[in-house]
Amino acid sequence: MTRQESGRPLVGRSVPRREDRRLVSGRGRFVDDIALPGMLHAQFVRSTVAHGEIMSMDLSAVRRVPGVVAAFTADDLAIGDITAQLARPQSQFVPTAMPVLARDKVRYVGEPLAIVVGLDAYAAEDGLEAAHVEYAPLPPVLGEETALADDAVLVHDEAARNTLVDVSLFATDGIDDIFDAAHRVVEVDVTTGRQNALPLETRGVVAHWDDREEQLLLQTCTQVPHQVRTVASRCLRLDERAVRVVVPDMGGGFGQKCVVGREEIAAAAAALRLGRPVKWIEDRKDALSASFLAREQHYRARAAFDTDGRILALDADVVCDMGAYSCYPFTAGIEPLMASAEMPGVYKVPAYRVRGRAITTNKAPTAPYRGVSRPQYVMVVERLFERAARELGLDPVEIRRRNVITDFPYTGVNDITYDPGSYLESLNLCERVVRDEGWYDTRTAAAAEGRHIGIGYACFSERTGYGSSAFAQRKMQVVPGFDISEVRMDTSGAVTVTTGTMSHGQSHETTMAQIVADALGLDIARVRLHQGDTDRVTYGWGTFASRSITVGGSAVRLAAERLGDKLRAIAAALWDTEPEQVELAGGHVRRRGGDSARDVLTHQEIADVAYLRADLLPKDIEPGLTATATFDVFNDGTFSNATHGVVVELHQDTGQVEMLRYVCVEDCGVAIHPQVVEGQCRGGIAQGIAGALYEEVTYDAAGEPSATSFMDYKVPTAQEIPEVSIHHLETPCAFTATGAKGAGEGGTIGAPAAVLNAVNDALRPTGTELDHTPITPQTVHRALNPEPVP
Structure with missing residues (x-):
């Protein structure tokens, strides 16, 4: 049902996707067509x-x-x-x-x-x-140890010790003294495997x-x-x-x-x-x-805690294997700079120090991949909290409660200001769902039977809608950020909208049309989106970093509102009244308070005047019905947030990790189309599980990649991905024109940490903790079946 039929706004409703009829009927047109x-x-x-x-x-x-x-x-x-x-x-x-x-x-x-x-x-x-x-x-350079050796062979002659980026940030004064005086210091050494985004x-x-x-x-x-x-x-x-x-x-696309x-x-x-x-x-x-890869990272991190489990300081060393070259426009700095700037995440970290390095090796180069370092550093921080909880005798959820940000806006030790979110609320709701469903009791009963069931959580934020100022902080010479939109109405009253963002599965044809239809009081069927054409779209930075709705959608909204202002101005001139006395609703232009046919104009009647009877226009109104707007985010961005809860069972005979339950509580501000948001969550979670348990590109001693087919690169199917229970919270964003925050990457960000924590919870009786992904059946089998000491 359209807005015109129901009188209800389209934003916030899961209207039928406009792309589906074309795509599912085989009428999509791809490059190979x-x-x-x-x-x-x-x-x-x-x-x-x-x-x-x-x-x-x-x-x-x-x-x-x-x-x-x-x-x-x-x-x-x-x-x-x-x-x-x-x-x-x-x-x-x-x-x-x-x-x-x-x-x-x-x-x-x-x-x-x-x-x-x-x-x-x-x-x-x-x-x-x-x-x-x-x-x-x-001699090939194939990893951190050989790349950083004093006598290392150089991949590029100009890059000493094969280092392309080496940046130390946020060294809080006195941080070493904080660690020396802390009640407890915990450390992790986390590595993640190289992955392919695999569109x-x-x-x-x-x-x-x-x-x-x-x-x-x-x-x-x-x-x-x-x-x-x-x-x-x-x-x-x-x-x-x-x-x-x-x-x-x-x-x-997924960033690749x-x-x-x-x-x-x-x-x-x-x-x-x-x-x-x-x-x-x-x-x-x-x-x-040989395409762009991602994710091969190494974190050495430690955190200091007081007796109550509150974090006092975080110290990290990050090394990202970026392969043979810098990508354009983001450079080899994309992964270490992301990790360094945002690692404190949802927690109140008083003191912070980080060193981020990008090394070059004889592997395919790295590009951004959905989440860009956030799945990795979230896993590191969540592992630190899990380890601290165990050593301090605290519940893993309770230690998070004591440390998450609750007062907003909050400016962190990393000089980032976080807009309001529901960090504590999402954590509490996620735990309540898992507990109410009886999984804690199931874990206890399974342990008595000799089975290995574990529960794990990950609490995180997703910085979205990076504007020009945020990218400029990375010292990029090509600085992405803004977006431009044009909204144009023709003489039939139909509307064409352009966006500089680019859909590769996110339903832009639907969600952008919802925004425009609401702003102009139109039937959504009368709105058509144009994207991905450099001659028809003035300029745009494209789609990445969950920016399409936050930045592109905001530009669309502002342009539509400007066109709406012109429609009202023309109608007001025809009625000899003020624009404030005109409203756009129900598919028509109406005089407020009027109840006769003379108080209603169609969009087509207004368009006829704007294009075909310009002699009727006042001198201060130009002919035509076109409006353009730009939008940029000049603060530190918008922060969606979520908590993921996972229940797994480890099978002793095979080492298989079976996913029993997956709960996601997410907050992306105003959800333009809730079903699309859920699709983004589920797809991202599937990719996060893939990185946690299955996918990895490795190399032999000669630098030959191991995974050149799906026989070797283990992509999970629907059989391996569990049903995901999604719960929505809504904290509208004050910095976007629609109240929306990004939702494209959150699923991928939270899944690896939640899965790894669940696996380690199941392994607790063995005394073994894992800190590498993907978690293979061989690794789990060895942990569950240790060889006897001779």
Whole structure:
């Protein structure tokens, strides 16, 4: 039922999703669905060694393969490099150029060296087999120990000890004295495995030159179309006007597609060189092993507590393995800077010190992945509280109660101001649900039977809607933040809205339309969203960091309100009254207090005047019905929060971790579409469980990635993911135009910590505690079945 039919606002209601009819009926249009006349297909010759100098590359046999049209090296195409920068001194940040195609040196298995273009995808693949590349191998750098050694081989000559970022922050005066005097100090040493964001749709692009427009058109699945346009124009030495990026339907991104890739630029260069459309679709092997990865981190952390279990100080050393290059635009600083700035989270930490480092290794480079370090540092802090609770003899939930932030706004030791949230309320409700469902009694009964059931919690906040000021604090030279929206009504009274954010499954076509329809008093069916087209959308930073509704939705709301003001002004002029006496409701423009037909105008009647009878407009009202607005978050962002509760059973014979119950209590402010929020929670929790129990990319001694298929990269199915019980709290945000906070990453952030805590609770009788994810059946089996001491 629409607003026009019910008279109720659309925001806050789970109206039918507008995308579903097209997508479930097979009418979605993805990159691989695009077919253009004369289109060629591309694949990439990729490095087979992790580290080495390129001595020679012979593509002559490639060009003779039937169906191969061309093969190009970096020298053939003369493309510029992709370089991301931080405005920090050399001691804190070392920039590294990422060549679109490797020239003199390779730095990971799978790095692209040359592009092969064929009449079809099979011919291009056949051509790859004929490439002959000779290397002078160098010892691969494959982890923290070898990267930071005094005599380490360097991945980049300019990066001493293979360190790209080294920043020490928030060193509270006297922190060492606090630790020395504390009643109890607990420590953890936590590591997390390297992961792949694994969107259902792999990366891809169709590039071709439009002679009529004198423009290169890139149709690609990216979260950041305007950034792709900027980088492509610079690498290809074109005016930015001469590059148009259009994003069709997109099957997931999760952050992997919010950076600019190399292959898309190379395919565009090949299309320009050949004068024909070129398509590249990443195959699953390359997607698993050579695409942007994430999450490989190491935390050494300690916390000081008083006798009542209140935290006194937090001290951490963070090392993030970022792979071979910095990503654009976020750089290698994306993970250590996130962790360093936000680690105190929901807790009142009086003293704090952190060192964050990004190291470079001979692995595929790292991009942001849903949550960006927050799943890791939340796990670290929650482990510290669990350990402190055990050593102090306190209940794990009670020690959290004594430390969560309850007075807002709250400015933390990390110089971040937290807007109001429901930290304590979510914690209490989550525990009450788990307790009322009888899981504590079940755990006690299971222990008497020799079974191993554990309960774990994670209490956290999700910083969302980062504005320009927040990104500027990281010293980024490319500073994301604002969004621009245009709302336009045509002569039929229908509305088109643009947003600089980009949907890859979050239901923007529905939620943005809800916001506009409410602001204009329209039927939602009369609102249409345009996104992902750099010629139709003025500018935008795309979708990442849970910014779409907080920032993009706020710009949409403000633009719609401005258009509403113009509608009221025109109607007021026609009625010879004041705009304040006009309201937009029920699909019409109405004079307040009037009850006759003369007191009602349709949107179409107003539009007719605005466009077709401009002679009726007062001189101070311009013809047309268009409004534009920008929105930025100038405070420290908005903070959604949640508590996750997990119940697991460990099976002694197999080491299997069985998920018995999952409870999520979340607060993302005003939920524009509650069902969409729940979908975000469930999807994020599934990815968080995947990182906690299943997914990891490892490397052998030569730097060859282990997980090149789903036989090796263990992705959970619906069989492994439990039903999730979701409970909503609502603390409206004062800093967004809709009262909404972000909801895109919270599920992923809380799940690893909650699962790990539950597993450790189940292991308590064994005296073993685990501090690494993913938790494998082998690890659990060893803990439950220790070998007897001889």
